[in-house]
Amino acid sequence: MKAIGFKKSLPINEAESFIEFEKEIVPPTGHDILVKIEAISINPVDYKIRQGAAKDNILNEPKIIGWDAVGTVEEIGDKAMLFKKGDHVFYAGDITKDGSNQEYQLVDERIVGFAPKKISVAEAAAMPLTALTAYEILFDRLRLDPEKDKGKSILIIGGAGGVGSVAIQLAKNILGLHVIATASRPDTIEWCKKLGADSVVNHKDLVNEVRNTGFDSVDIIVDFVDVNQYWDAMVALIKPQGKIGSISDPTEQVNLRQLKGKSVSFHWELMFTRSMFQTDDMIEQHHILNKIAQLFDARTLQSTLNTTIEGFTADNLKEAHRLLESGKTIGKVVLKF
Template identity: 65%
Template sequence: MKAVGFKTSLPISEPESFIEVETEKPTPSGHELLVKVKAISVNPVDYKIRQNSAKNTVLAQPKIIGWDAVGTVEAVGEAVTLFNKGDEVYYAGDITKQGSNAAYQVIDERIVGKKPVSLTIEEAAAIPLTALTAWEIFFDRMRLSAERDQNKTLLIIGGAGGVGSIAIQLAKKLLGMKVIATASRSETIEWCKKMGADVVVNHRNLIEEVRKAGYQQVDYIVDFVDTNLYWDAMAELIKPQGHIASITGSPTPVLLNKLKSKSVSFSWELMFTRSTFQTEDMIEQHIILNRVADLLDQGVLQPTLTQTLEGLTADNFKQAHKQLESGSTIGKLVIRF
C-alpha cells in the first residue's frame, strides 16, 4: 500500500523530509479495525514528532505518522464488537502505533467513533484530535460542569488554532461559560468570534488586555500555545481556587509554587494517554467521539475545517507541515486521499 513517511528528521524544506513509500497492508487482530483511509488532518504533534523522532539517525524502515483520520472499515479483528465492515469512522489514533498517513491503517475500535453523518469527509477529518483534547481537558481534567460553571469566566490562550476552535464551542454551547479567547490578527479575531468567543484579546499583552476588557481575574484558564511563555500571566490572572490546564508541555520545570498562595489547581492534558497506557477507561474516547458526532449532526457544534489539499503525496505533507510550522494556521488543514 502507499504511504508517506520519513527516515530521518529534516527541516521541511529538505526534499527527503517526506518520502512516498510502498509498505505492507496491515491485518487487524483483537480489537483492531482495518480502515481504508479517505482523509487526514494535520496537527502540531505531527511536525513535532517529525522534527524529533529520528534526529541524527536514518531509520531502517520509514516512520509513518499522522493522528487524525476518516475512513471506511474494511476488516475487523476477532474481538471487535463496536463496528462492522463498511462503517464510516473517524478517530485520532495512537501515538505508539503506525499513523494515518497511509492508504490503510489498523486502529483499536475503543478509540474510534462513528463519522458525523452531516459532515463531509474533509470536515470530519478535522475534528477528532482537537475535539478529544478539548473535551478531556474540560470534563476529565478540570471537571467542569454546566450546573456549577455556567457564566463563569474561561480564558483560552490560542483561540484560533485547531484545539482552540473546538474548545470555544464546547465552553459556550455545553458549559455556558463566558469565553475570553486570545488572537492578534484581524482574521484570527474574526474566527474566534465566529466560533463563539464573547471577548477576544491580544496575547502579546495578556494581563493588560484581559483587564482592559473588564476582567481583573478569571475562573479558569486553558493554554494551547506555550505553558512557560504565559505562566506568569496565568498565575496573575487566575482567581483564587481557580484551575489552569495546558496541553503544551514544557522543556523546563513549571513553577507551580506561583499558584500556592491562591490554592490554584493545575492539570496537564495529553489526548494519547488512554491509548498509550491502555487505561481501563480507554473506551471513553469512543464514547466522546460519538457524542461529538451527535453534536455536530445536531448543529450544536460547527466544523473547523479551513483548508483542504488533494492527494496522498509527499509534496502535500510538506506543504501542510510548512503551514503548521508557520504558526499562522486558522482552524484545521486536511489532506484528502
C-alpha cells in the first residue's frame, strides 16, 4: 500500500518534506481493527510534529503522521468486538503509533466511532480530533452539565480555530451557555457568529473587550491558543469559584497561585491521554465519537470543513500543511483519497 511520511524535519516547500513509499499491510491483532482510509484531515499537531520529530537526525524509516480519518473496516483483531468488516468509521487515532497518512491503518477500536451517516465523508473526516478535544475539555475535564450550568458565561479563546469552532457549538447548543469567543479578522468574526457565539471580541485587548460586552467576569474560560499569552487576562476575568481549561503548550511557568484567592480550578486537556496511557476508560472515546456522530446527523453540530483537496499524494499533503502553516485558514482542510 501507499504511505506518505518523512525522514527529516524540513520546511514544507522542500522536495522531501513528505515522501511517498510502499508499506506492507499488517493484519490486526488484539483490539486493533484495519481500516481502509477514504479521507483524512490535517491539524496543527501534524505540522508541529513534522517540524520537530526529526530535527537533528535522519530517521531510518519514514515517520507516518496524521490524526483524523474516515474509512471502512477491512479486518478485526481477535479481541475486537465493537465493529465488523464493512462498518464505516471515523477516529483521531493514537499519537504513539503510525498515523492516518496511509491507505490502510491499524487503530484500536476503543478510540474509534461509527461515522456520521448524513454528512459527507470529507465533512466527517474534518471532525474527530477537534470534536473529541472540545467535548473532553467541556464535559470530562471541566465537568459542565446542561442542567446545572445552563445560562452561565464562557469565554472561548481561539473561537475560529478547529477546536474553538466545535467548542462554540457544544457550549451553545448542548450546554446552553452564553458564549463569548475571540476573533480579530472580519471573516473569523463572521465564522464565530455563524457557529453560535453570542459575542465576538478581539484578543488584543481581551479584558476590556470582554467587559465591553457587559460581563465584568465570566464563569468559565477555555484557552485554545496560548496559556502564557492570555494568563493575566484569564486571572482578571474569571469569576470566583470559576473554571479554566487549556489545551495549549506553555513555554513558561504558569503561576497557579494567582487563582487561589478566587478558588478557581484549572484543567489540562490532551485528547491523546486515553490512548497514550491505555487508561481504564479508554473506550470512552468510542462513546464520545458515537455521540458526536449523532449530533452531526441531527444537525445539532455542523462540520467545520472548509477546504477539500482531491487525491492522496505527497504534493497534496504538502499543500494542506502549507495552508495550515499560513495561520490564515478558517475551518478544516481535508484530503480525499
